[in-house]
Amino acid sequence: MTALRTGVAPETDTEPARVLPAYSVERQRQARQLENFPIAAWLLRPGRREARGAIYGFCRLIDDLGDENLGDPKTLLGLAREELDACYAGQPHHPVFQRLQPVIQRFQLAPEPFQRLIQANLQDQELSHYRSWAELDQYCTLSATPVGELVLALEGIRDPERVGYSDAICTGLQLANMWQDVASDLARGRRYLPLDVLVEHGATEEEWWSGAVTPGMLAAETHAVARARRLLIDGWPLVGRVPNLMRLEMATFILCGLAATAAVLEAGARVFAEKAVLSPARRRRAVWQAGWAWRQAAPPRSS
Numbered sequence: 001m002t003a004l005r006t007g008v009a010p011e012t013d014t015e016p017a018r019v020l021p022a023y024s025v026e027r028q029r030q031a032r033q034l035e036n037f038p039i040a041a042w043l044l045r046p047g048r049r050e051a052r053g054a055i056y057g058f059c060r061l062i063d064d065l066g067d068e069n070l071g072d073p074k075t076l077l078g079l080a081r082e083e084l085d086a087c088y089a090g091q092p093h094h095p096v097f098q099r100l101q102p103v104i105q106r107f108q109l110a111p112e113p114f115q116r117l118i119q120a121n122l123q124d125q126e127l128s129h130y131r132s133w134a135e136l137d138q139y140c141t142l143s144a145t146p147v148g149e150l151v152l153a154l155e156g157i158r159d160p161e162r163v164g165y166s167d168a169i170c171t172g173l174q175l176a177n178m179w180q181d182v183a184s185d186l187a188r189g190r191r192y193l194p195l196d197v198l199v200e201h202g203a204t205e206e207e208w209w210s211g212a213v214t215p216g217m218l219a220a221e222t223h224a225v226a227r228a229r230r231l232l233i234d235g236w237p238l239v240g241r242v243p244n245l246m247r248l249e250m251a252t253f254i255l256c257g258l259a260a261t262a263a264v265l266e267a268g269a270r271v272f273a274e275k276a277v278l279s280p281a282r283r284r285r286a287v288w289q290a291g292w293a294w295r296q297a298a299p300p301r302s303s
Contacts, residue, residue, distance in 0.1 A: 020061075020079050020094050021070050048154060054103045055150050057096045059117060066121030067188075073125050077118055084114050107154050113146030128190045129205075133227070136194055137171070144174035155243060165238035169254060172231030176260045179225050180276045186211070193224055213269040221271065225261045232257045232299075239294050251294035255286040258299065 065076040086092040087101040088111055103109065120143035130136045148166035152158065178185070178192045185192060186209075195205060201223060203216030232254050239250045260278045267276035293300050 019071075020076060020083070021064070022095065051103045051107065051154050052151065054096075054099045055147075055154075058100050058114065059147060061096050062117050062121055066124050074122065077122050081115070081118050084111065084118065087111075109150060109153055113149050113153075116142045116146045124190075128188075129195070130192055131195045133194055133196070136192060139192075140171040140174050141167075144170040152242075155246065157242065162238055162241055165235045165241070167235075168231045169235035169238060169250070169257075172228045172235065173253065173257045175224065175228035175231065176257045176264070179221060179228060179264045179271070180260055180278075182221070182271050183274050186272070193220060197223055211272065213272050217272070218269060222265065225264050229258060229261050232261075236299050240297075247294045248290055251290035251299070252287055254299055255290050255293065256283060259283065259286040 062080060066073050083092045083094050083097040087097055087104050092098050092101055145167040148170040149163055152166055191208060197220045201216045201219035203214055203220050207214050207217060239247050242250055259282045263278050264271055264276040289300055
């Protein structure tokens with residue numbers, strides 16, 4: 001464990017803070033700048049901004065423990081689970097969890113969404129190929145929907161209807177990100193696109209791993225993009241059912257997600273070799289559209 005990038009105490013010191021990598025607020029800010037769907041912090045009151053930042057720090061740390069070769073992922077994620085438990089019954093040692101604990105207490109956040117995010121990254125260590133939409137949907141309930149549930153819980157929103165809309169949005173965003181990142185997932189030995197969808201469109205798993213882009217693979221990717229878009233649109237009613245400026249924020253998330261899926265379609269075969277990047281111009285257009293579309297009953301068709 002001494003190879004971790006955060007300074008490690010002597011081997012006799014086994015506190016979680018000594019073996020989990022440090023994750024500064026600055027590191028979180030840098031990571032956020034690389035994402036399609038950054039938190040619109042300027043829309044939030046300081047208290048909410050701090051709370052969102054603490055949750056975001058947890059999410060980024062857990063993702064990095066699973067993906068970034070910081071050590072043995074299962075061991076590190078197990079230590080993160082211990083730190084999370086300490087947030088509810090004790091005193092955490094790691095700075096990310098120390099920042100998170102007062103937010104959990106102030107907003108009475110349940111442990112289950114945080115636990116699901118850890119479980120999603122543990123699942124990534126065991127399961128890298130998905131056979132059906134049912135399997136992938138189950139994964140998204142671990143990796144995506146907890147984030148929306150936590151954001152809503154900060155506003156005291158826990159009713160099934162609005163949480164259901166949030167789940168659709170978060171799953172749609174997760175899928176949009178997956179279809180943008182097909183190339184990097186291939187490099188990691190992962191296939192999120194369900195095998196059933198490949199077969200339905202005349203492609204094979206052998207073609208997928210070979211890197212030879214066939215009409216069937218392109219058709220399967222298009223099918224997958226359509227599912228992401230449908231989920232994002234299905235979640236649009238949430239825009240009118242959240243408080244104040246959060247409506248603009250939700251509209252921005254959805255429209256950026258739709259813009260990302262459009263970028264995937266435009267990339268065509270290139271998406272299997274490089275990420276389909278959401279350009280700054282397209283992102284600005286989505287934000288501009290959100291400025292007026294949040295008042296509408298449906299997202300604009302041009303997205």
